[in-house]
Amino acid sequence: MISTEDLIPTLSSRLRAQPASVQVVEFKAHKSKKKRLNSGSQSDAGDTGAGPQQDGGKKKVEEVDMKKARYEIMKFGMKKMSGGDKERTKEMIAVELGAKPDKNKFINYKTLQQERQRDKLQEREEKKLFEINRKTIGKKSVRKINRNDTVKKKMFKKRNKGGGSGGIIGKYGKPTLSVPKQKK
Numbered sequence: 001m002i003s004t005e006d007l008i009p010t011l012s013s014r015l016r017a018q019p020a021s022v023q024v025v026e027f028k029a030h031k032s033k034k035k036r037l038n039s040g041s042q043s044d045a046g047d048t049g050a051g052p053q054q055d056g057g058k059k060k061v062e063e064v065d066m067k068k069a070r071y072e073i074m075k076f077g078m079k080k081m082s083g084g085d086k087e088r089t090k091e092m093i094a095v096e097l098g099a100k101p102d103k104n105k106f107i108n109y110k111t112l113q114q115e116r117q118r119d120k121l122q123e124r125e126e127k128k129l130f131e132i133n134r135k136t137i138g139k140k141s142v143r144k145i146n147r148n149d150t151v152k153k154k155m156f157k158k159r160n161k162g163g164g165s166g167g168i169i170g171k172y173g174k175p176t177l178s179v180p181k182q183k184k
Contacts, residue, residue, distance in 0.1 A: 034060075 007013060074093060078086050095101050 071093070074089065078089055081089065091102060
């Protein structure tokens with residue numbers, strides 16, 4: 001073997017002779033703001049830099065508490081509900097929390113046709129009633145008899161003596177053809 005004294009010292013031989021320096025790396029996991037606020041408020045209340053952040057954090061915590069309170073109230077109200085109502089409210093809560101709403105339920109085609117026919121008949125009846133009401137709104141339902149009305153009727157009858165039809169023929173009667181007789 002070759003001794004170290006016989007070799008010419010170089011940069012690489014010097015580095016081999018020295019022990020390697022070890023670096024210690026400490027890993028810190030990312031914590032969410034909520035966890036930091038909760039741990040910070042419990043452990044250190046005297047931090048000067050965390051004062052304004054804690055006020056904003058308390059507001060967020062209060063909002064979360066209001067959401068939880070609302071949810072608890074809904075759950076309490078659901079205890080008194082019947083089966084169908086309870087299911088609908090659970091679905092509403094799930095949709096509010098971000099779930100996708102249910103698809104439309106299956107309806108038999110024959111029953112769907114019958115429902116549509118009923119709806120059409122109801123619409124037709126409503127239209128008829130609307131037309132009847134629209135026609136009668138402008139007219140008087142009960143006509144009052146005035147003295148002037150009776151006088152006007154009598155005058156009109158006097159004018160239209162003859163055939164009862166209006167105009168000149170009614171006044172003067174039906175014309176007759178009068179032809180003179182010829183002499184023989």
